[in-house]
Amino acid sequence: MRYTQCTKIVTKVSANDIGGFSGETYYLDSSSYVWAAKVSGLPTKYSPAQQFAKFIHQSKNLLDTSSYAWILPSVTAGSSAISVQGGIQWLSIKGNPNSLTCVGLNASSYLWTWGANYQGGLGNGTVTSSLSSPVSVIGNRQFINFITSGSTTYALDSSSYLWAWGKNSGESSFPGGQLGDGTIINKSSPVSVIGNRQFIDLAVGIELDNNPTTSDMAYIVALDSSSYAWSWGVNWMGSLGDGTTTYRSSPVSVLSDRWKKLWGTGSSVYGEKENGDIYTWGINQYSNFGSDKYATVTAMSIPVIVNFPFKFIKLCSAGSDGVPQQNNRVAVCALTKNSEVWVWGNGTYLGDGFFVNAANPTRPKLNVEYTNLF
Secondary structure, three states: OOOOOOOOOOOEOEOOOOOEEOOEEEEEEOOOOEEEEOOOOOOEEOOOOOOOOEEOOOOOEEEOOOOOEEEOOOOOOOOOOEEOOOOOOEEEEEEEOOOOEEEEEEOOOOEEEEEOOHHHOOOOOOOOOOEEEEEEOOOOOOEEEEEEEOOEEEEEEOOOEEEEEEOOOOEOOEOOOOOOOOOOOOEEEEEEOOOOOEEEEEEEEEEEOOOOOOOOEEEEEEEEOOOOEEEEEOOOOOOOOOOOOOOEEEEEEOOOOOEEEEEEEOOEEEEEEOOOOEEEEEEOOOOOOOOHHHOOOOEEEEEEEOOOOOOEEEEEEEEOOOOOOOOOOEEEEEEEOOOEEEEEEOHHHOOOOOOOOEEEEEOOEOOOOEEEEO
């Protein structure tokens, strides 16, 4: 009798965009349907099927083809996405799973917020009740870009000056300062970041994560118009890249110059130099750096080079939320120009079915191609 050995062929993930939420990474396939890679292993298709245009950074929000916003109640709930109230068309929406606050930039370049209002995170001048529908941010300013981290929001106005609001305090051992206004006092309306600098790129992260009303230990790294990087906020294990672990309530220079692009992935930061070299700094306890060269290093407070065998255009992370001092337990997901997806870090969230930490980049495996990860 002749026996034939059969091999299961699994397609490696390709995508046009990438992103993560808590312990999940989401994908949008070539037919615009949602898939999710959860803690349980390989990605599965969201049910029921509904087509979308793109995901939103660090939340379960999506934009449809008409630029209206939707929220996925659960990737396995079997219930339809929920439409965001207000009938507003959005250029972008961003939110953070830790703070439960969403921020949206509408078609007229004004910012709106909804959800939880911890430490004034809605930016509407109050610190009271949460809101279930969008409210405008105080100041009547037009913005060109914004980003969120925990209960803190940063926004670039039409002249590229940076404003921030929300949580600005920390814990006794880890003071805050993430608003960059020289204080550690929460603000419920936008304040100007010290230094009067114009910025072109922003990257954020959280070093400590527990309850949004008490922790949300955020930091930011911002790229100015002269290609220099500045950072401020919590600095528990070197995420500011200034060679120290001292918190900063106003911008300090990252210890390297001439940057082209920045990415924040939980507790570590990546930066691309003008010559194309990739550097990283911050926490590396779960191989967040993506290089076995630093496999025994738990953190770096200065940028170190970690060039990869591919060029990526976007990074995101998925990790553990709700555990004090554990937001470093992330997997990093990278998207290349030719739509390849690479992952490294905490094996629980890699989506490759092995559950083993990866010090070097690997490809998640699935039997479909994707057009969008967030």
